[in-house]
Amino acid sequence: MNKQASTNTQVLICGAGAAGLTLAIDLARRGVAIRLIDKLPAPFAGSRGKGIQPRTLEVLEDLGVIDRLAAVGAPYPVQRLHKADGTFTDSQEVMVSPPTPEEPYRTPLMVPQFRTEAVLRERLAELGGTVEYGRALTGFDQDADGVTATVAGPDGAETIRCGWLVGGDGGRSFVRHVLDIGFPGKTLGVRAVVADIALEGLSRDFWHRCGEGDMDRQIGLCPLPHTDLFQLQAPIPLEGEIDLSVAGLQAFIDDRWTAGRLKVNRVDWASAYSMNARLADRYREGRVLLMGDAAHIHPPTGGQGLNTSLQDAYNLGWKLAAVLQGAPDALIDTYEEERRPIAAGMLGLATGLLEKAKQGEIKRGREVHQLDLGYRFSSLALDAVRPEDLLQPGDRAPDGRLAGAAGGAKRLFDLLAGPHWTLLARAVDPAALPAPRPGLHVHRVGGASGDLRDPDDVLGVTYGLAEGEAVLIRPDGYVAAFPAATDGARLEGYLAEVGLDAPSRAARAA
CATH class of the missing domain: 3.50.50.60 (FAD/NAD(P)-binding domain)
Structure with missing residues (x-):
């Protein structure tokens, strides 16, 4: 029905x-x-x-x-490459870098x-x-x-x-x-198995691999955080059925793993798939x-x-x-x-x-890491004449440390959080700023009437803003524009294009 x-x-x-x-x-x-x-x-x-x-x-x-995601996750473990002679080498294959104020x-x-x-x-x-x-x-x-x-x-x-x-x-x-x-592209000539298995015989402190460089022998076993599971990954022949049962994966591991006996106790999920790029x-x-x-x-x-x-x-x-x-x-x-x-x-x-x-x-x-991706080429990146070594329209908006006028610490990401646009104006005359409206948060940084202070000169050093300049940041955390305080009409035209029309005079008067 x-x-x-x-x-x-x-x-x-x-x-x-x-x-x-x-x-x-x-x-x-x-x-x-x-x-x-x-x-x-x-x-x-x-x-x-x-x-x-x-x-x-x-x-x-x-x-x-x-925070919820971090609580159920963990940093990538060190990789342990097991060799046929029973020895192994450990290495950190995933780049680990300490956080910075700009990149938390x-x-x-x-x-x-x-x-x-x-x-x-x-x-x-x-x-x-x-x-x-x-x-x-x-x-x-x-x-x-x-x-x-x-x-x-x-x-x-x-x-x-x-x-x-x-x-x-x-x-x-x-x-x-x-x-x-159309969905053009290609099949990449690689087929693989991936499975979540409960396994005995391996330390959970490492991502274990062996057979590297040999597509017929490669196998990886990675401990999944806050579970009793390892993720099995391995290339497999392009043709033929793969037995994804406990017995089948036990035999598969026995054939490839040369660094001691492992026991598969349980298979929670498994898949054999061909790799594509489309x-x-x-x-x-x-x-x-x-x-x-x-x-x-x-x-x-x-x-x-x-x-x-x-x-x-x-x-x-x-x-x-x-x-x-x-x-x-x-x-x-x-x-x-x-x-x-x-x-x-x-x-x-x-x-x-x-x-x-x-x-x-x-x-x-x-x-x-995708931190360096951006949209400089986009029609939403409003043209600006700025030196190439400075932040540009379309770039990811960096984080940074500010301070509220009342003395509390503020992160730039705290100001950006939520479904709104954000305009940060550095010592700009309030009369030159866009009128308040739903969907646009305006913050004045520095100056006599600024609601924020910038003791580390984040807007100057990281954003390249001089006094009297502003930056408009999109809801998804990318720089939209560096609007000139003297070109309010251009900014209002841009805001209208993204659904942030200026309020009527009657509304502003009220």
């Missing part, structure tokens, strides 16, 4: 992985009416994407879950994917949202005003009318298929959008897939909310404009790292 169409949904999100959950959280905290569906009967149970990169940690801080997270965090998604579901519940499992999108049509979607669930079919449909439904995306969007031809078709693995799939090397997907959602969330609240529809086009080139770059990086991994080279540095 087909239920009558529900009409109070502004955004329907298909797929409740990390990207779908992130988008749902970001929209829910902005007051957008969402529904989040997933065809799986229950949450994903595997560890697959276990590396959370530093830039993603900043995003998760803004979403309010960084500089080392990746290991969190099994099932734990990351559980933390995100908990946050979504706090915001009044939930995941509807066992509900599969079976079709949709769109018109100028919205999308009509058909969803099959345990209680029958349902028609949902929504303003926007977002497909975060994985590499075999149904949404992408219906839209007939990128969707486009991310938008009318009122339907793609994100995450539906838009790009990566080999696992470098830990870029989950992170790129989650940041897709973080980029899209504020734009969708702004358009739903009256911003020009063209704002949505900047989602593909910004995120597709990032995905293309990450595909190239991950594929290059895969080639190195085939030879046993698995060292990872800053290039995987």
